[in-house]
Amino acid sequence: MMQLERTTRAERDAGRKALVPFFTAGYPGEGAFLDLVRAAADAGCRTVEVGIPFSDPVADGPLIQASSLAALRAGMTLRRALALTARATAATGVGAVVMSYANPVLRFGATEFAAAARDAGVVGVILPDVPHEEAAPLRGPLAAAGLPLIELIAPTTGAERVARIAADARGFLYLVALTGVTGAVADPAAHAAQLVGRARAVTDLPCYVGFGVSDAEGARRVVRDADGVIVGSALVRLLQSAPHQTAGVGDVAEFLQSLRKALASPAREVRT
Amino acid sequence: MSTSEPAIAGRFGPYGGRYVPETLMPGLIELEAAFAAAWVDPAFRSELDALRRDYGGRPTPLFRARRFGAAHGGGAEVWLKREDLNHTGAHKINNSLGQALLARRMGKRRVVAETGAGQHGVATAAACALLGLECVVHMGEVDMARQAPNVARMRLLGARIAPVGSGTRTLKDATGEAIRDWVANVATTHYILGSTVGPHPYPTIVRELQAVIGVEARAQFLAATGRLPATVVACVGGGSNALGIFSGFIADAGVALVGVEAGGSSAGHSAALGRGTPGVLHGSYSYLLQDGDGQIVAAHSIAAGLDYPGVGPEHGHLKDTGRAVYESVDDREALAAFHALCRLEGIIPALESSHALAWVARRQSQSPALDGPILVNLSGRGDKDLADLVPESGGGGA
Numbered sequence: 268m269m270q271l272e273r274t275t276r277a278e279r280d281a282g283r284k285a286l287v288p289f290f291t292a293g294y295p296g297e298g299a300f301l302d303l304v305r306a307a308a309d310a311g312c313r314t315v316e317v318g319i320p321f322s323d324p325v326a327d328g329p330l331i332q333a334s335s336l337a338a339l340r341a342g343m344t345l346r347r348a349l350a351l352t353a354r355a356t357a358a359t360g361v362g363a364v365v366m367s368y369a370n371p372v373l374r375f376g377a378t379e380f381a382a383a384a385r386d387a388g389v390v391g392v393i394l395p396d397v398p399h400e401e402a403a404p405l406r407g408p409l410a411a412a413g414l415p416l417i418e419l420i421a422p423t424t425g426a427e428r429v430a431r432i433a434a435d436a437r438g439f440l441y442l443v444a445l446t447g448v449t450g451a452v453a454d455p456a457a458h459a460a461q462l463v464g465r466a467r468a469v470t471d472l473p474c475y476v477g478f479g480v481s482d483a484e485g486a487r488r489v490v491r492d493a494d495g496v497i498v499g500s501a502l503v504r505l506l507q508s509a510p511h512q513t514a515g516v517g518d519v520a521e522f523l524q525s526l527r528k529a530l531a532s533p534a535r536e537v538r539t
Numbered sequence: 540m541s542t543s544e545p546a547i548a549g550r551f552g553p554y555g556g557r558y559v560p561e562t563l564m565p566g567l568i569e570l571e572a573a574f575a576a577a578w579v580d581p582a583f584r585s586e587l588d589a590l591r592r593d594y595g596g597r598p599t600p601l602f603r604a605r606r607f608g609a610a611h612g613g614g615a616e617v618w619l620k621r622e623d624l625n626h627t628g629a630h631k632i633n634n635s636l637g638q639a640l641l642a643r644r645m646g647k648r649r650v651v652a653e654t655g656a657g658q659h660g661v662a663t664a665a666a667c668a669l670l671g672l673e674c675v676v677h678m679g680e681v682d683m684a685r686q687a688p689n690v691a692r693m694r695l696l697g698a699r700i701a702p703v704g705s706g707t708r709t710l711k712d713a714t715g716e717a718i719r720d721w722v723a724n725v726a727t728t729h730y731i732l733g734s735t736v737g738p739h740p741y742p743t744i745v746r747e748l749q750a751v752i753g754v755e756a757r758a759q760f761l762a763a764t765g766r767l768p769a770t771v772v773a774c775v776g777g778g779s780n781a782l783g784i785f786s787g788f789i790a791d792a793g794v795a796l797v798g799v800e801a802g803g804s805s806a807g808h809s810a811a812l813g814r815g816t817p818g819v820l821h822g823s824y825s826y827l828l829q830d831g832d833g834q835i836v837a838a839h840s841i842a843a844g845l846d847y848p849g850v851g852p853e854h855g856h857l858k859d860t861g862r863a864v865y866e867s868v869d870d871r872e873a874l875a876a877f878h879a880l881c882r883l884e885g886i887i888p889a890l891e892s893s894h895a896l897a898w899v900a901r902r903q904s905q906s907p908a909l910d911g912p913i914l915v916n917l918s919g920r921g922d923k924d925l926a927d928l929v930p931e932s933g934g935g936g937a
Contacts, residue, residue, distance in 0.1 A: 322706070322834040323820060325718045326560045332705060344832045369558050369819040374833030396558045396819065421562040423725060428565065446562055447723035 269415050271390040271438035274313050274362055275473040275494070284530040285439075285495025286486075287475060288502055288523060289316040289366070291334040292348035293341060299512040303502075304355035304363075306520035310527045312361055316393065316497060319348045319367035326368075326395035328450035330500040330507065345371050346383070353387035364391035364417065364438070369401075377405050381412035391438045393417045399432045406435070422446050422458045426465055433470035440472050442493065445479040450500025453479040456488035463492040483529035490530055498526065549739020549823075552859055554852030557738040558819045559718070566725040571740040573645050578747065583640065590636050594669065595626045597633075597751065601759035604915075606883040607896070611876075613903025616912040618768065620756045620784060622919065623888060627692075629919030630752060630780045631662035635731055637748035639666035642729035649673040649728040653717040655682055655710030655776070656844035656891065657689025658919055659733030664698035666731075674698040677716040679708040682843050689923050707837045710776075710847045714821050734777025735851035738822030742851050746782045752916065753787020760914060769911020770795045773918065774894040775865065776809065776845035778854045780918035785863060795864070798854060799898040801846070802867035807839030811850040812858050812865040825852040841870040842890035844919075872897040877921065877928075889919035890928075 278285050288307045293300055307315050320335040320343050352363045365384060372380045392414050397405060406416045415437035420429050423446060433440060442462040444455035459476045466474045476489045477497030486496045502519050509515030549555045557567055577583040591597040600621045608617035622630040642650055650672050654660030660676040667674035676698050683690050683702060693700055706712035721730040735742045760768055771788050773781035775798040788794040801809040815826040820835055828836040828848035838848040857863035873890060876897035880888050888896060895915050902909060
């Protein structure tokens with residue numbers, strides 16, 4: 268079993284809901300990024316998602332697009348993002364799952380990327396524009412380096428398709444809780460229960476819900492069913508609206524603590 | 540009529556595929572099945588044929604450009620396939636009508652589209668008005684400024700324009716926004732992609748809908764001259780007008796196929812096939828303009844419809860197999876050809892199509908010139924470009 272899956276299963280077996288924050292590599296600055304991963308570790312996160320900036324991120328809404336563009340303008344590259352990730356994970360002990368689009372990885376070379384990611388302490392890879400049908404040529408090289416390619420299912424994914432995707436899933440299954448791009452306004456809990464139900468019917472892999480989880484209440488409701496939540500755009504929003512980077516990091520740290528607290532006491536109210 | 544039908548999962552050789560978020564995959568699979576069923580349904584085909592004829596103005600004429608040929612043809616005959624005479628001013632209506640009919644057949648009441656020059660946006664707005672579909676066109680702010688007449692046309696036709704202010708603010712980012720819109724609204728919405736790009740099945744659907752250009756042109760050319768052209772030339776942005784006309788001649792091994800990309804200026808270019816490398820953009824694997832780190836590089840062309848850093852996957856395959864060759868002409872050459880056709884033939888061509896004409900003029904000024912007849916796909920008319928080229932025209936008559 269790969270390292271990521273040992274972590275995700277152990278966390279679930281311990282009765283703990285996972286909190287996975289998403290940070291764009293190098294945003295709002297390299298030092299601030301390292302501080303953000305530290306804040307995640309302090310909030311009890313075992314895994315963080317690190318976005319490799321890309322010029323044309325079609326799965327992302329305006330907030331993550333803007334963070335990606337800002338990091339690129341500041342000179343971020345795939346190689347630098349991996350080096351930065353290596354520093355962050357070495358300093359904190361959290362596992363990093365990197366999120367990239369297909370093109371930078373193909374340009375780097377799938378095998379070379381897998382080796383470089385492994386050497387940087389990366390524990391998993393998410394490629395949101397690589398659906399299950401296109402994944403095989405990438406899954407092999409990544410697996411050879413001990414890295415799972417995280418599979419995603421969406422509200423539009425039918426039961427038969429969920430079964431096919433889940434059969435190849437490792438680490439955790441990523442449940443996209445809304446029909447849309449990251450950061451859209453939605454009630455993630457509305458889809459989460461149904462998605463988790465579909466997934467549980469075919470896999471015992473931990474199920475994490477992302478896209479559209481923006482506050483403690485949403486996170487709490489999502490983990491009534493799911494094993495963890497992934498939060499991204501809400502963090503970028505805090506970083507964007509802060510007067511300076513230090514304040515932004517502080518706001519994110521505080522927010523992650525509030526999420527952690529909410530996850531420790533899952534919602535028990537009557538479902539509507 | 541297929542050219543190089545994808546063997547597996549929409550691949551043309553190594554190119555193509557479906558690189559989209561999982562949210563869209565069921566929609567693409569549904570679209571693939573719906574198009575396959577519609578395309579063999581005689582009722583669908585006859586409705587499309589009737590609209591092409593009575594609404595779109597097909598068949599478009601084949602015209603021998605004698606004065607342009609005498610001045611710039613190097614002794615060869617130059618023939619024009621007059622796609623500029625289509626309703627809404629370009630070949631784009633061939634695709635938009637077909638896909639709007641498909642949207643209605645699939646029960647989708649809302650349509651989204653991307654547009655660069657505005658020709659695809661106008662064609663889609665018209666087709667949606669005709670069929671009573673809601674239409675949202677994503678368009679970069681740079682293109683809205685340089686193609687103001689088409690923005691006005693789309694609004695008159697009832698479409699809502701969604702300005703795109705991110706990234707390059709041109710066709711690349713408009714396409715990204717259209718994809719995001721579709722991701723969010725896939726249950727109710729059909730995305731009418733305007734070129735032979737994007738995830739499978741779009742490159743195949745758009746080619747099949749544009750193949751009418753080549754089928755007509757081949758029959759017309761034979762009827763007019765008793766032979767086939769020696770060379771068929773078309774401009775290539777995403778590549779739909781080129782694949783449309785190439786489709787008619789691809790099985791004729793003796794007919795040379797030439798795609799002309801935008802060489803741009805010192806500010807940049809759009810020659811994805813000529814100077815790009817393979818990668819993934821907007822859902823498919825094909826040639827594109829990228830840097831060493833896999834970031835997409837902004838394209839440049841005087842012609843907004845060619846100002847795109849990618850190209851359709853089937854063109855990548857035609858390039859690699861050598862069945863078609865791809866060259867480029869720059870902004871200045873395209874402008875010279877634009878003016879030449881205006882003065883010599885009384886036809887105002889689109890700046891995009893002017894690239895194909897410019898290739899003929901340059902090629903035939905070299906020695907030895909091609910001696911067989913040359914067929915140029917005159918993919919659109921230039922009214923939309925007048926505000927840019929002739930400021931005193933006050934917006935090109937929009």
